[in-house]
Amino acid sequence: MTQLCADSLIVLDFETTGLSPDMGDRAIEIGAVRLEKGEVVERFQALMNPGRRISAFIENYTGITNQMLSKAAPCDEVMDEFAHFMAGSNLVAHNASFDKRFLDAELRRISRPYTGSFACSLLLARRLYQHAPNHKLGSLISYKNIPAQGDFHRALFDSEMTAKLWMTMLDDIAVQTAQKDVPFTLIQKLSKTPKNAVNKLLSAMS
DNA sequence: TGCCAGGCCCTCTTTAGGGCCTT
Numbered sequence A: 001m002t003q004l005c006a007d008s009l010i011v012l013d014f015e016t017t018g019l020s021p022d023m024g025d026r027a028i029e030i031g032a033v034r035l036e037k038g039e040v041v042e043r044f045q046a047l048m049n050p051g052r053r054i055s056a057f058i059e060n061y062t063g064i065t066n067q068m069l070s071k072a073a074p075c076d077e078v079m080d081e082f083a084h085f086m087a088g089s090n091l092v093a094h095n096a097s098f099d100k101r102f103l104d105a106e107l108r109r110i111s112r113p114y115t116g117s118f119a120c121s122l123l124l125a126r127r128l129y130q131h132a133p134n135h136k137l138g139s140l141i142s143y144k145n146i147p148a149q150g151d152f153h154r155a156l157f158d159s160e161m162t163a164k165l166w167m168t169m170l171d172d173i174a175v176q177t178a179q180k181d182v183p184f185t186l187i188q189k190l191s192k193t194p195k196n197a198v199n200k201l202l203s204a205m206s
Numbered sequence B: 001t002g003c004c005a006g007g008c009c010c011t012c013t014t015t016a017g018g019g020c021c022t023t
Helices: A056-062 A066-070 A075-086 A096-109 A121-128 A137-143 A155-177 A184-191 A195-205
Strands: A008-016 A027-036 A039-047 A090-093 A118-120
Touching (some): A008 A155, A027 A056, A039 A155, A075 A096, A096 A118, A121 A184, A155 A195, A184 A195
Antiparallel strands (some): A027 A039
């Protein structure tokens, strides 16, 4: 098992043709940032051509058009490049189970395994911010008053916003536990802790 | 032709059902 490291990780986001790679859906854009000690030190963004037209719903939802994708490199080429970018890193995404399914599916197509572990900002936010109106990415950004200028539902912007939310949550945990550095193992444990036991766990850490 | 997801989590639960979140 890879040891998650709070000092360096990749925050990523996919835009896709739909919800399920098992039903034939493909990635159409990937955005990612590399975080080191709380700072974005590297970015990755690429459209990718899934080899077929996308629906009007996805065009409207993402702002990514069939014309844009017609000029993009094929998925295999982009994902090979991204595999190099993320090699050996641990990963964070908002609703990670969704992005993990697409990452697994796209990397499987090009026979590129990865070794990092996934963490989920949605699961953590549900525990830390139980009074938020909801736990959609955009709502949490507003709830925490995080500055945001750009287009949600584009991969790089969403990954940047997820990274800011992630660091905000780490700061909040650090304050509650009086720890300067929050171990990733604690974040994993928090993400699996029943909501009504979260405060007790944080108090025990302080 | 029409339909198709999946993991997490709560509750009117666990031999289940439904809402939330992602595109």
